[in-house]
């Protein structure tokens with residue numbers, strides 16, 4: 536990084552768990568599949584994106600590549616980004632095993648990917664945006680909007696809080712930590728240390744980045760799914 540850009544966030548520094556090996560990722564994948572219906576989530580995302588065979592989709596924070604694989608099976612071309620080389624290695628292994636084509640994996644993230652302006656038919660990101668603090672979420676969302684064709688959709692799934700200023704934190708945070716699917720301990724750490732934001736801030740961030748929110752749903756009072764259209 537040049538001295539002139541020493542203010543730019545280094546997104547490669549992981550917040551939360553940094554998986555050190557493909558075996559660790561495999562056990563994360565197995566754990567996720569116990570607590571989430573990943574295939575159903577991915578089918579819903581594809582229908583919200585309104586893309587079809589031959590369309591090009593940008594995925595930011597692909598992780599194990601599950602969405603990219605579901606999309607590729609339907610003929611959608613995916614540029615799948617992640618900052619973690621271990622996640623990318625695992626995702627590439629899965630693609631190879633299945634013999635899929637049409638997925639391009641790139642080591643990059645929200646703040647560093649390179650894309651031609653208005654080049655993608657859709658974009659998606661699951662459980663990754665909360666790795667960035669607020670101002671950088673705004674920069675990231677604007678970069679995603681710039682990469683999309685006008686009218687294209689962006690699906691964002693993430694942990695977002697419904698806590699309202701004035702509400703006792705115990706009434707909300709102490710309650711949702713008990714609702715966490717999977718590990719309570721991991722979710723408590725997520726709430727305390729990571730950068731998940733509040734619903735009204737996320738709505739504003741999306742709108743100010745140039746998106747119209749077409750769909751919003753929420754599970755367990757903290758797992759949000761947004762379907763947005765680039766204005």
Ligand SMILES: C[S@@+](CC[C@H](N)C(=O)[O-])C[C@H]1O[C@@H](n2cnc3c(N)ncnc32)[C@H](O)[C@@H]1O
Pocket residue numbers: 546547567595596597598599616617618619622643644645646660661662663666667
């Ligand atoms: C919890 S995993 C989610 C993976 C997958 N999208 C899913 O829904 O299961 C979050 C992923 O985001 C990646 N990540 C973290 N910071 C990122 C950034 N700034 N840009 C892109 N990906 C990032 C992590 O390496 C990790 O693979």
